[in-house]
Every structure is written in structure tokens, then in C-alpha cells.
Amino acid sequence: MTTTPTNTITPPRPTTIFSRTSFQGASKEMSFSSVPASPPTQALSEMDIGSTVTTPAVTRPSSPIEALPASPLPSGKHRVAIIGSGSWGSALAKIAAENVWKHRDDFHREVRMWVREKHVNGKKLTEIINRTHQNSRYLPDIALPKNLVAVPHLKDVVKDATLLVFVTPHQFLHTVLRELAAPGVITPGARAITAIKGVEVNGTDIQTFASLIESKLGTPTSALSGANIAIEVAQEQFCETTIGVPSESDAKLWYSVFHSTNFHVSCIPDVAGVSLSGALKNVVALAAGFVDGLRLGGNTKAAILRIGLQEMKGFCMEFFEGSKPETFSDESAGIADLITTCYGGRNRKCAEEFVKTGQSFDKIEQKLLNGQKLQGTATAEEVNNFLVARKRAHAYPLFEKVYQISFKGVSPQEIVRGL
Ligand SMILES: NC(=O)C1=CN([C@@H]2O[C@H](COP(=O)(O)OP(=O)(O)OC[C@H]3O[C@@H](n4cnc5c(N)ncnc54)[C@H](O)[C@@H]3O)[C@@H](O)[C@H]2O)C=CC1
Ligand SMILES: O=C(CO)COP(=O)(O)O
DSSP, X not given: OOOOOSSOOOOOOOOBOOTTOEEEOSSSEEEOTTOBSSXXXXXXXXXXXXXXXXXXXXXXXXXXXXXXXXXXXXXXXXXXXXXXXXXXXXXHHHHHXXXXXXXXXXXXXXXXXXXXXXXXXXXXHHHHHHHHSSBTTTBTTOOOOTTEEEESOHHHHXXXXXXXXXXXXXXXXXXXXXXXXXTTSSOTTOEXXXXXXXXXXXXXXXXXXXXHHHHHHOOOEEEEESSOOHHHHHTTOOEEEEEEOSSHHHHHHHHHHHOBTTEEEEEESOHHHHHHHHHXXXXXXXHHHHHHHTTOOHHXXXXXXXXHHHHHHHHHHHHSTTOOHHHHHHSIIIIIHHHHHHHHSHHHHHHHHHHHHOOOHHHHHHHHSTTOOOOHHHHHHHHHHHHHHTTOGGGOHHHHHHHHHHHSOOOGGGGGSOO
16 A cells, blocks of 8 residues: 555654663663664564563463563564554554554555444445544544555454554453464564553453463563543544553564654553553542542542552552552553543543443443443452452452442442541
């Protein structure tokens, strides 16, 4: 494809952007402060992987795949595939397609996006997106670049792709992974990143989605999360995001794919912290919505945010070895995402409606979200199941109350009692 994207593309800036970003290597600290925004192809090669970087230790079940070293990243141009096309999937796809066009010496120009086929006003959604360059169903009125191509079959989306971006609602990740884990589907050496917010719980075990993807596909997997309400990002309002990476070379790759003038990327070596902050802030956002529904004021909501942040950080420190408290206090993925979601997110909005109407979350999701998916309620349930299994629910009273109010008929008024 040789057509230009609809949005104006500015040339790469010779800049130093990896502020606050460093890796504690086994023998020395590696700072990214001098890495150019558009690194040359050589810098994107596999050569750096594992040389001096210590991958942060993360709690995860052992798997035969994880025991093997990652295959080398294929040489030549990288090909980006976006797996998911909801509001966040489409907004991230827009940024990635604009950036690969900018860096087309290093990347294939076409970015394929998996669109689960649907009919909108009698027409296929993939055809609408490819003809109008808008996702009228999930991100209306936003011009998408012309080098972003909607594709209905997952296997066609990932064919020859070396960089896989996972951004489905978390409910559907297992189905996607089952299809991708079949032999010959994924390009050997491919890297992955997840922007999905949630956790995977099995009894007393908990796993991030980055770890789940890595264990199923054998792809070194990063995590992207931040104060990123999709529509505001798509409208190119300035914001920041955090990418937790397993190595410096992965940081360079994902930085090239996502950093832009209005979407500032900070890479840190804390995949678990970034994943967990994104998942757990959705539980706190439900509490914030309960407070709004009860018409309590700013002081109460601020208290909920503070206590929620403490529980988010405490949970990650307790169960994910090697994750860092600064991810919660200093990064967009922590405090900033908590704030934006507790004021402008879907979880907050639906929880407020839950208090006002007494309807179930399923009904509210259908009524208010127009096909988009609520993530916080399932996460509240998963986290509660895990904490109960570990006999630690009492140590996280806010998480416990959100679960009980959402699923056990406990009065929303209880949200502020006994914290
Ligand atoms: N929307 C936002 O502002 C942000 C969302 N996220 C996270 O990104 C992830 C994806 O969220 P969104 O893109 O907003 O999705 P969304 O909430 O807009 O959901 C719609 C998407 O779900 C897909 N879908 C519906 N039923 C399906 C099924 N049975 N199988 C497979 N796919 C199905 C649709 O095809 C569509 O792509 C979530 O984990 C969310 O928490 C993260 C940051 C911002
Ligand atoms: O994760 C989000 C912003 O970063 C969006 O949160 P909601 O799913 O509550 O809208």
C-alpha cells in the first residue's frame, strides 16, 4: 500500500525522551536518556536482548516455553499487527499506523487491525473502516490513517507480523490466544505488547496478561498502560503512557511504534507493575463511581483514591516480586490513570448508575456502553477470589467492599465504612 495517511505526519524529532527510564542491569545501570526517538534499524535488532538487562522477576507459573530463550527477532522491516478494534484498539492502531509511516525505513507501511466482523446498518464493519477510514461502531468521527487496514480473520492479521499489539477486552483474550497458539500462526521471534486491563486468576495463582501471552505464544511481552481515555487520545489531546518492558531492545521497538508528540511514552522495566496498575485502578474506579452515585463530595472521593492507590501498590508488592512502588506513585500507569478513570472512565460511570438505579452491571453495560465492555467488575471478582484463596482479603478492605457491593447485594453505603 502506498497511499499516505490522512493525518499530517511530521518528521521524526532528534530528541531525548526516555526520561526517568532506566534499567538496573546485572553489571551496570543502563539509561535511555540518549536514545534517539527514531532509532536506526541496527538499534532495533535482536543484538541487545538480554546482554546487560535483568528482566524484573514476576510471579508467574512456570511453563516449558518460558524456560526457552526467545527466538531472535526476524531481520528486515518490522510488521505491526493490532489484535482488537474497540475504542482503545482503534485509538492505538491510529497512533501505530501514523508512526510506522513516519519510520517506514524500519517498518512495513501497512498495519493490519483485527476487526471481529459485524454488520452496521447492513454493511460489514471491515468494509466501512477500509472505505471511510473511520471505525463508526467503536470510535466514531475519528479519521484513521489510510495505511491502517481492517481484516476480519485473525490469522490473516498476524501473518508475517513481528510486533503484535493485544488490545481486546480481557474477556476475549483466551479465545484469541487459542487461535494464535496453533503451530505456524505466529512469526518466530515476534514480540508482543498488551494494552488489556485485567488479571488472570486460577485459585491461589495470579498472572498478568503479559505473562499469560508470553506463556502461550513464547513472545517476550511488554505492557502498555496509562491515563489514556481512548477518545481523548484519538482526538490527539496531549497525554502520557507507560510501557513496562522486559528488555532495552523491546523498549526501543515499542517506543518507535507508540511515542508521538501528543502521546508521550515512558518505558520502565516493570511489566507487572504496569499491568497491575491498569487492572486494579478499574476496581478503585468502581468505588469512585459508588461515591458519586451516593452524592458524596470531593473529600470522600479523594480518600477513596488514596486508599485505592495504597491497595493497588500493596497488592502488587505483595504478590509480584520485583515490581516497583514508583510505578504507582510516579508513572502515568499509576496515579495518573487512577485519576482520569475515577473522573472520566466507563467503570466510574457504570458504578454511579448502579447506585442510582439498582440495576445489575450487565444491564447497565448494555444500556450505557453501546457495545463497549466494562472491565472493572470482572477484575474485582478475580481479585477477590484470589485474595480469599490466599486468605488475604481482610488486608484489602476497599477491594473487598467493591466486590461485595457489586456481586453480593451489600449496600453501596458500606463503601466508606471500616476502611
Ligand atoms: N477504551 C479506553 O478508554 C481504554 C481501554 N483500555 C483497555 O483496552 C482493552 C480493550 O478495550 P476497548 O478497545 O475499549 O474495547 P471496547 O470496550 O470498545 O469493546 C469493543 C470491542 O470488543 C470486541 N468484542 C465484542 N464481543 C467480542 C467477542 N465475543 N469476541 C471478541 N471480541 C469481541 C468488539 O469487536 C470490539 O473490538 C480493555 O481491557 C480496556 O480496559 C485501556 C485504556 C483505555
Ligand atoms: O483505562 C482507561 C483509561 O486509561 C479507561 O477506563 P474505563 O474502562 O473505565 O473507561
